[in-house]
Amino acid sequence: MAKLSIKGLIESALSFGRTLDSDYPPLQQFFVVMEHCLKHGLKVRKSFLSYNKTIWGPLELVEKLYPEAEEIGASVRDLPGLKWKGRGGEVFRLSFKRSVCDEGFCSDAPSEFYEYHALMMEEEGAVIVGLLVGLNVIDANLCVKGEDLDSQVGVIDFSMYLKNEEEIGNKERNVQIAAILDQKNYVEELNRQLNSTVSSLHSRVDSLEKSNTKLIEELAIAKNNIIKLQEENHQLRSENELILMRTRQHLEVTKVDVETELQTYKHSRQGLDEMYNDARRQLRDESQLRQDVENELSVQVGMKHEIELAMKLLQQAEKAQMEAEDEDEKYAQECLSKSDSLQRQISQKEQQLSKLKIDDIKEANKALQGLVWLKDKEATHCKLCEKEFSLSKRKHHCRNCGEIFCNACSDNELPLPSSPKPVRVCDSCHAILIQRCSSNVPHGSHCIFMGHKLYICLSCCSAIGSNVNMNSYWIE
Incomplete structure (x- = not known):
C-alpha cells in the first residue's frame, strides 16, 4: 500500500x-x-x-x-x-x-x-x-x-x-496530452526567447552601424590632420636646415675667436703663475717668522704663569704652616689641661675607692656580726609573700639576711663581700644591694646599665670586693 x-x-x-x-x-x-x-x-x-x-x-x-x-x-x-x-x-x-x-x-x-x-x-x-x-x-x-x-x-x-482499464487509458491519454502541452509551452518559450534575441541583435546592428559611420567620419578627419601635419613637417625641415647652416657658420667664426682668446690667456697665465710663485714664497717666509715669534711669546707666557703659580703655592704653604703651628699650640694647651683634670679625677677616684673598700669591709663585718641564720624548722611561711611551705614550695635561705623565702621571692643572685661567687639573695636584699652599687660604686667607662642588668667592668668588680677572673660581670 x-x-x-x-x-x-x-x-x-x-x-x-x-x-x-x-x-x-x-x-x-x-x-x-x-x-x-x-x-x-x-x-x-x-x-x-x-x-x-x-x-x-x-x-x-x-x-x-x-x-x-x-x-x-x-x-x-x-x-x-x-x-x-x-x-x-x-x-x-x-x-x-x-x-x-x-x-x-x-x-x-x-x-x-x-x-x-x-x-x-x-x-x-x-x-x-x-x-x-x-x-x-x-x-x-x-x-x-x-x-x-x-x-x-x-x-x-x-x-x-x-482502477479499471478505462481509467488507465484516460490516464495515459492525459499523460500524453500533458506531454504535448509541455512541448507546446517549451516551443512557445523558445520562440519567445528567439524573438527577443533577434530584436536585441537588430538593436546591436543599428548601434554598430552608427558607430561605424562615426568612425568613418573620424577617419576622414584624421587623414586631413595627417596631411596638414606632413606639410608642417616639411616646412619645419626646411627651416631646420637653414638654421643649421647659419649655426655652422657662426660656430666657425666663434671657434676662431676662441682660439685667439686661448692664446692670449696662455700668455697671461704664464705671467700670473710667476707672480703667484713669488707671492707664495714671500708668504711662506713671513709665516715662518710669525710662527717663531708666536713660539717665543708662548714660552714667555708659560714662564710667567709658572712663576705666578709658584708664588701662590708658596703663600699657601706659609699660611698652612702658620695655621698648623697655631693648632699645635692649642692642642698642646688642651692636652695639658686635660692631663691636669685627669690627674685630679684619678686622685679623687683613688680616695673614693679606698673609702668604699673601708665601707665594704665594715659592712661585711657588720653583716657577719648581725647575721642570724634562721633554722628550717622555725620557718613555716615565706617571710615576704607569707605563703605556706610544702613539698612543691620549697625553702631557700637568703645569703645576705639569713631569712627563709620561697623560690619566687629569692630567685636572685649577687656577689657578696663574703662570697667570691654570686649567691642567692631575696628580693628585698637584691633591691638594696643594687641601689647601693648604683649610688656608691664609681663606674668606669665600661660599666653599662641595660634594663634591670648592670654590666660591671673589672675595676668596679674589684671595688665591690668579688674575685672575678673576667673582663666584665653582670648583676641580675
Missing part, C-alpha cells in the same frame, strides 16, 4: 501540476499510510497510568542525525494546542513540505523502538525510502491545525487505488 500510495501521489502531481493542497485526497491518504508504516511493529512503552504506542521516539533519533530534521522537530514542539499523538504526523507533513521525506523516513531503525518483524526492520523499508526520494520534486501547500492532526482518522481508503 505504501508503494501504491507513493506512485499514485507522484502520478497525480504530474497530471494536475506539481503543487498540491492539503485537502487533496491522495495526499491525505499518503500521510495516513506513512503513519501506519511507522507504527508497524513499534514497541509499546509502558507509563505509570497506561500503555503508550507513539512514533515520537524514532523521530527524536532522526533529529540527532540530520540538522534539517532537528529544525522540523523544534517547529513541531512550538506549535500551540497540539497533543502528543499528533506530533508524529505533523513532523512527516513538514518533512514533505520541505522536500526532505527521505531523511525523515529513516530506514536504519533501531531495535530499541521496533520489533524484529516490523516493516522498518525489513528490506521493504529501504525500498520505501527510495520511493520517497521522488516526492522531493512535489510542492505542497499545507496548513493544518493542531486540532485537525489530533483528530485524524487512521483508516486507509482502498477505493482510490482500485
Whole structure:
C-alpha cells in the first residue's frame, strides 16, 4: 500500500501540476499510510497510568542525525494546542513540505523502538525510502491545525487505488496530452526567447552601424590632420636646415675667436703663475717668522704663569704652616689641661675607692656580726609573700639576711663581700644591694646599665670586693 500510495501521489502531481493542497485526497491518504508504516511493529512503552504506542521516539533519533530534521522537530514542539499523538504526523507533513521525506523516513531503525518483524526492520523499508526520494520534486501547500492532526482518522481508503482499464487509458491519454502541452509551452518559450534575441541583435546592428559611420567620419578627419601635419613637417625641415647652416657658420667664426682668446690667456697665465710663485714664497717666509715669534711669546707666557703659580703655592704653604703651628699650640694647651683634670679625677677616684673598700669591709663585718641564720624548722611561711611551705614550695635561705623565702621571692643572685661567687639573695636584699652599687660604686667607662642588668667592668668588680677572673660581670 505504501508503494501504491507513493506512485499514485507522484502520478497525480504530474497530471494536475506539481503543487498540491492539503485537502487533496491522495495526499491525505499518503500521510495516513506513512503513519501506519511507522507504527508497524513499534514497541509499546509502558507509563505509570497506561500503555503508550507513539512514533515520537524514532523521530527524536532522526533529529540527532540530520540538522534539517532537528529544525522540523523544534517547529513541531512550538506549535500551540497540539497533543502528543499528533506530533508524529505533523513532523512527516513538514518533512514533505520541505522536500526532505527521505531523511525523515529513516530506514536504519533501531531495535530499541521496533520489533524484529516490523516493516522498518525489513528490506521493504529501504525500498520505501527510495520511493520517497521522488516526492522531493512535489510542492505542497499545507496548513493544518493542531486540532485537525489530533483528530485524524487512521483508516486507509482502498477505493482510490482500485482502477479499471478505462481509467488507465484516460490516464495515459492525459499523460500524453500533458506531454504535448509541455512541448507546446517549451516551443512557445523558445520562440519567445528567439524573438527577443533577434530584436536585441537588430538593436546591436543599428548601434554598430552608427558607430561605424562615426568612425568613418573620424577617419576622414584624421587623414586631413595627417596631411596638414606632413606639410608642417616639411616646412619645419626646411627651416631646420637653414638654421643649421647659419649655426655652422657662426660656430666657425666663434671657434676662431676662441682660439685667439686661448692664446692670449696662455700668455697671461704664464705671467700670473710667476707672480703667484713669488707671492707664495714671500708668504711662506713671513709665516715662518710669525710662527717663531708666536713660539717665543708662548714660552714667555708659560714662564710667567709658572712663576705666578709658584708664588701662590708658596703663600699657601706659609699660611698652612702658620695655621698648623697655631693648632699645635692649642692642642698642646688642651692636652695639658686635660692631663691636669685627669690627674685630679684619678686622685679623687683613688680616695673614693679606698673609702668604699673601708665601707665594704665594715659592712661585711657588720653583716657577719648581725647575721642570724634562721633554722628550717622555725620557718613555716615565706617571710615576704607569707605563703605556706610544702613539698612543691620549697625553702631557700637568703645569703645576705639569713631569712627563709620561697623560690619566687629569692630567685636572685649577687656577689657578696663574703662570697667570691654570686649567691642567692631575696628580693628585698637584691633591691638594696643594687641601689647601693648604683649610688656608691664609681663606674668606669665600661660599666653599662641595660634594663634591670648592670654590666660591671673589672675595676668596679674589684671595688665591690668579688674575685672575678673576667673582663666584665653582670648583676641580675
